[in-house]
Amino acid sequence: MTTDIDFSAKPVAGVDTHTDTHTVATVTATGRHLATETFPTTRAGYTHLTEFLNKHGVGTVGVEGTNSFGAGLTRHLIDRGYTVVEVLRPKRSIRRRDGKSDPVDALAAARQVLSGEGLSTPKDSTGPVESLRALQITRKQLVSTTTTLITTIKSMLVTAPNDIRARYGTMTNHTLVNALVYCRPSPDLSDPRNGVLTSLKILATTYRALRVQCDELEARIAALVSMINPHVSNIVGCGALVSADLLISIGDNPERIHSEAALANLCGVAPLPASSGRTNRHRLNRGGDRRANSALYRIALVRMRYDQRTKAYVARRTAEGLSKKEIIRCLKRAIIREVYRVICTKRSTPQPRDLRRDELKELRIAKQLTQVYVAQHLGCAPARISDIETGKRPLTELASAYEKFLKTA
Template sequence: MASEPTKVIAGIDTHADTHHVAVINEHGKPIADKEFLAVGSGYRKIIDFITSYGTVVAIGVEGTGSYGAELARTLRGEGLTVLEVNRPNRAARRLKGKSDPLDAYQAAKSVLEGRTKAIPKAKDGPVECLRIVRSGRASAIKARTAAINQIKALLVSAPDKIRAKYRALATSALITALQRTRPSGHMADPEYVTLMTLKALAARCQALGAEIEAADAVLKEILDSYAPMLCDLPGVGTEVASQLLITFGDNPDRLGNEAQFASLVGVAPVPASSGKTTRHRLSRGGDRSANNALHQVVLVRMGSCQRTKDYVAKRTSEGKSKREIMRCLKRYAAREIYRQITNPRPAPDNSDLRRMRTELGITITTVAGELGQWVSILSRLERGHIRNDDLAATYRQWLTDQCQVQRFTRPLTSAAKTCALPEAVSQPV
């Protein structure tokens, strides 16, 4: 009778130039370890090395977001289960020592003991594109801010003639005015050198501003194709949506439920009860950038969403503090956003709105004036690019009323016949 194949677990300590791989069996006994080059041929040798000792249960990889990113993609491409391993505890490192083989074996044992369960981000889809674009955008914003601060610092000590002309201008007007200057003089004149430097800094600010606008356009294009309905949630814009998607990752299977997503973005309530006091506090863990994005969502909703305002008033009357109320609102927002990301609700088919409006001979500008909406909003609603069920219902009812008016104010035309058709069909037989 043939024996069952040995089940093995691998751990990989990743570095810039080399990866160290360790293999253990299902009982935790070390089998072998070896170092490989961090290149394509090295990745293939790693796969051959691991699979040569038996059936691979799982592979724990350190640094799946940096040095081990390409290795993790290669392993997943071979159908192997890859888990993300956190850096070993520093106290344990000091007690037991540190080396690449020890770290690799520790990664394998953390998978065996169940301490490692996180699925790494796939980094192979639109969300990775969002991350890359945001990375360049963030550096451009930082550089523009530094340039603006440098301009204002130079104006503080500039000659009085320059200070008097530019110090009262707002930032945008100041940059435009400085960019249009034509300094003249010689290199030993402080006034000329100051103006020349200010003009160069202003030109840099404008170039960085154009770069930021181009990045925003790319982010919007990706979001419109990948998650078009996410930005329609109250308080969720391009900045917030892109950050939350980056935190979530390209592969939805990373998170099993919305409670895990809440923990990931740092809004899961943490018990803080003692004695007769029963309460929860804000979580200080998770992705702080995603937590900041949710904070912005809550601030916008508290200022513009009537449902949120009513909730705040209700909880305030119950004795809740503003911080506790915002903690609850963040949790609710995380649940709503998680559902939209994992089960996106497609925009309903509103193509009948444009057809009815055209058959009635009404322009979209007229409808916008009657409903108090922007023409662009109604156009996107007709084409299914946004979801607004209340506005669609109002729009459809207004068109139906106009159809009724035309039916009784003029002979039954083809347009009126067409509008009356759905009502006739809906009548009981």
């Protein structure tokens, strides 16, 4: 998600963002420090910050945390025609050399804009994906609360009076909650039995109310996901909640992700080179957006259990000696291809069964032709012929040429 910027010898600015204040530093096109000033995070503060940038002729601003503390400032600057890029926080080597303070960090951000390293286009937070993010955050918090509530109920049952523990202790969660909601403890709280039952009833009632709200939020999330991208449900194993996580990570402006490799790097599924001298190897990428990485993991698990093509792939890779973790890493990298095509380029991905061309395979076998022979005549690799027949990839143009070749052969 790197961005190419033509600074045209204009001064640039860097912003170190915080909850209450933003510190801005401006530098010339050669890196010479011009000025530094701190502004409050209010509407008036944003206005004064813009006047400060205009005073120094700044056209490009590097903001740290464009999707957190700097979200409001980012929207303000973009609305007023500034080019805004997201910068990374200063490296430890720079902090050891120059120290740590808001002016120092702002100056480092401005010089990072000049260097062009580690820059990215900020996510747009003015579209429907921002609404989706708010709904998803709320639902996850409510689900976390319900988990805490049911754990508290089970813990209280451990030390409850014997008759209460004997009655409710063996119930499943759903049955337990319903039974506690309709229990009728006596108002005499001097008896521990009534105090425990009253507490359990309140916890169960709160749990059930929160579960209803979670279901309502999930329905709204599903509707919003369909509105944002109706094709995302075509990805095998990608439900509404998983789709929401992917859309949130990519943002309202998916065009900022310029390639499939960039998306893989964003999601932390692109192996990183770790070679040195005679050693040639790659290592696991532990960075990236962990929300998106988790979504890809859930898609991979669903496919490993229910998708026949994935089951065959897992069996083949297991026979080759790969572990389950290694296979899942390979699957996540393959899933990224579909995600990029559907979300970033907004093209539909048909179900795998719609892509199979069994009739081409049968016709080829009937004419006693091998995949290698066909591939040589079509000028492609034999693996592409296999992809067409099994439905692994659409390859529409090559499939048409393959079909025409078989009819005339």
